[in-house]
Amino acid sequence: MMPPEIPSQRRRTGRGRVSPQPEGFYEPEIVREEAGPVVEFFGEDGRRATYSFAELPCPGLHADLAAAWARRTSPTGDGLRTHAAATYAWAVIGRLVRWLGELARPPRTLRGLTLSHLRRFDQHRRMTIQATSAVLEMAQVRALLREVEPAGLLREEVREYLDRPGQLYGRWREVNSKEPPPGYSDREFAAIMAAARKDVVAIRQRLRASRMLIERFETAPHTLSEVERARAEELARMLRTGEVPPPMKAKGNGGHLPDLAAQRDCAGQVFLTTQDLPALMVLGVGLSGRNGETIKELTAEFRVLDGRAVAVNLVKRRRNKARTRRTIHWEVGSESSRLHTPGGWFLLLNELAESSRVFSGSERVWSIWTGDTAGGPEEFKAARSAAKGHIDPFGLKLGRQFEWNKWVARHGLTVDASDEEAEPEPLVLTMNRLKKTAEVRTTRAVGGHLPSASRTNTPDVSFLHYLRNDPTIRDWAEEILTEALEDTEASARAFRGRILDEQTAKEAGHDPAAAAEKLGTTVDKLTAAMGGELDTLVASCLDFEHSPQNGGGLCNVSFLTCLRCPNALVAERHLPKMFALLRWLQSELDARGVDDWIARHGITWLIITRLILPKFTEAQQEQARANASEKLPTELLDGLKEPL
Structure with a gap:
């Protein structure tokens, strides 16, 4: 029994005194056990929520999923920082667990969760909602399962599926090939x-x-x-x-x-x-x-x-x-x-x-x-x-709905008519298109200099998501396209491939394992790539069977997209074909309009000239330029085709 505390011994507060604190480290109680695990969420936007696993089937999954959910929604989590984001992700997880519970043999533990389960759930959701929404839902499922600790609680096939790169980007491109609408005129x-x-x-x-x-x-x-x-x-x-x-x-x-x-x-x-x-x-x-x-x-x-x-x-x-x-x-x-x-x-x-x-x-x-x-x-x-x-109209829920169609109708707002005699159509008002229009107008006002125009996004985001496909920007760019604009656009080109430059090539000669680890591949694949066994048109492909641009399946896209793929490896011996490709791209520019050429080949040209060639020495480039063939097998640009 502790002796009673003497008043004179109590720590007192005051100016210059350190406030008394409890001993040990403070850890907030995020996961509580009631009828089932309950996770408390405290959003950075000041909104709070409570998520209870007790309402879900498959009780054998609850404890491990709750711990993963708590890690994902914690202040150091991977992006669920607002009430809206967390509630959306929670709805997806709830749908998955309820679907598993309706199976004839639902998994009793996370170890019983198979890759087949995940693929069947993905297919089930695609039959219920739009494919683009299903892609985003599966991204939420993968994000939660990546937080499972220890990772050994999951089957090896599931862990390999979670580690596969480029899934969201590839699947999104697969099901959402439509370009987003341009800004307003x-x-x-x-x-x-x-x-x-x-x-x-x-x-x-x-x-x-x-x-x-x-x-x-x-x-x-x-x-x-x-x-x-x-x-x-x-x-x-x-x-x-x-x-x-x-x-x-x-x-x-x-x-x-x-x-x-x-x-x-x-x-x-x-x-x-x-x-x-x-x-x-x-x-x-x-x-x-x-x-x-x-x-x-x-x-x-x-x-x-x-x-x-x-x-x-x-x-x-x-x-x-x-x-x-x-x-x-x-x-x-x-x-x-x-x-x-x-x-x-x-x-x-x-x-x-x-x-x-x-x-x-x-x-x-x-x-x-x-x-x-x-x-x-x-x-x-x-x-x-x-x-x-x-x-506060947005205090409890950020996604407050507006009846934009009524506001548009009240003001008689219409789209630009392509036919002067046609009945004008009501304008469709969205805040995304309005923001895009403001981006376009700002970019035009500063002469196309993206660092000056990009006040709300980085230059690459501004170009790729707001400016690239806007018709007013394309028409205007034909007249004022300058090297400064091209240099700026280079930062907007997403190059995720790997380069076997002179230094890395030397490392591969005396320590292949270290070079392979540096490039994020295996010794066998690096050896095969250096021997030309994995060549495509102007690069090597380190994983042809798992293409991030094709949803993780066999690659069947154009060889021109290789340089945008994380599976690509560029070595010095690819440079002659790369210079031949540059000559072909120049001939295409002479034959097409500027806007058409930019849409088709601009990204490839910028990746080669701004991001790949500078990685090699002048001597390497000069030798490759001299050895570049006069003719490129352009019939292969759209990928391999089955014989007729």
């Missing part, structure tokens, strides 16, 4: 922004007029008429208490029932409401070029710098963790141009939402009044009730 973008700006101006005038009336009521009530005083008193009461009393419907039309539409309109005189969100979102994305999720996560903390710029805290979830949060500076502009600059838009949003944030307690800049009697999930109803109907 200049006319479409101008119409979208004009509609959003018109709505935001109306919102600003509505709220400012009410506040001016309240100010007159409080400072000079004698200047108001009796009707104006009554209205101002009602508005002031709402602004002070946050409560919006519902007017009653007239008799004969549902009398003695609250008129919710009138209540919403009344609240809209002093607070933002749900109907205000679409225009504010569109204007924010269109002016800043940021994606919708980033705009939704804007915090209420900011600093105005000399009245010319505002420092805003951003959250971009897809960046690495060290760069998830950052501070950027947005131009504010003059008073007359506030709705044409991202900083001016942010300051206005902060002003308009401020009266509602007092009651919602939102840490983000967003806050609206929605009422405390509407439906929805219990957590939403509880949040509304606790804050008198005021909420």
Whole structure:
């Protein structure tokens, strides 16, 4: 039994004193045992969740899967940092375990999980949902199983399947060959922004007029008429208490029932409401070029710098963790141009939402009044009730749905007509296309210099995902294509192959095992590659039977894609054919338009000239150039074909 603590011996706190701390290391209790394992999730976005395995079948899998799930959702996990991401992944895992439980012989432990199980589940999901969605679901399954410790709990065939490179990229390309839609045309973008700006101006005038009336009521009530005083008193009461009393419907039309539409309109005189969100979102994305999720996560903390710029805290979830949060500076502009600059838009949003944030307690800049009697999930109803109907619209769920088609129809937005006599079609509005349009316009404004244009993404992401396939960029690039643009685009080319340069070739001569390990292959495959046994057109293939560009099966794609594949190995003896290929590519450029040539061969040309040849010495290149054959077997460029 410990002796009683003497008051004079207690550690006291104070300035300059170290706070008393418990002994040992603190480890949060992430996995709890109740009826089954329960995993607590604490998202970086401030949202929390509890995931219980007790509701799932196959109890023999629960403990190991729960431990893997806890590791994946921990602060050091592989990317499940938000409530939305974790809930999506959890839904996928739940579907897998429930499907396993319905089998005639479900696995009793993880050791009983076979590769056949995973492939059959993949096939089952493809029969239920779109193939692209099934690819993403299987990526979630693999990510969880990679967290299983020790790895020996899984069969060897399953571990080999999980370690196979390029699965997501290859399967995605296999089932999703369609190019993403381009950004909006200049006319479409101008119409979208004009509609959003018109709505935001109306919102600003509505709220400012009410506040001016309240100010007159409080400072000079004698200047108001009796009707104006009554209205101002009602508005002031709402602004002070946050409560919006519902007017009653007239008799004969549902009398003695609250008129919710009138209540919403009344609240809209002093607070933002749900109907205000679409225009504010569109204007924010269109002016800043940021994606919708980033705009939704804007915090209420900011600093105005000399009245010319505002420092805003951003959250971009897809960046690495060290760069998830950052501070950027947005131009504010003059008073007359506030709705044409991202900083001016942010300051206005902060002003308009401020009266509602007092009651919602939102840490983000967003806050609206929605009422405390509407439906929805219990957590939403509880949040509304606790804050008198005021909420952060993206606080509990980032993926709030908008009825964009209604907003588009209200403003009569249409696509550019290819036929002047045809009936104009309604425009399809998405935040991704709007962001892409902003990227394109910025790139054109800075003369195509990607490092200057890429304010929201790295240059390679900007080019590959936003700019490369946009028709306005292609048309414009034909006129101003310069070597500077080509040099910048080189960083956007994803080269994942391996190069047997002069130093590595020497290492392979006296220590093949070390060279093979350095290149990420085996001694046998390295030896076969160096002997020419694994040659394709201008490289060696280290794993022809497992192509990441063909879903892990036998490779059947064009030899021109070899240089983009992680299975490729380029050695000095491939250089003569590589120079012959460059000559053929030049002849193709002479025969085609610039945009067509870039789409077909630009990536291959840039990989060779910017990423492969610099790895070899000038002497090696000169000798290879001299030995390059005049004719290349171009009939093989599209891959091997069966004889007719």
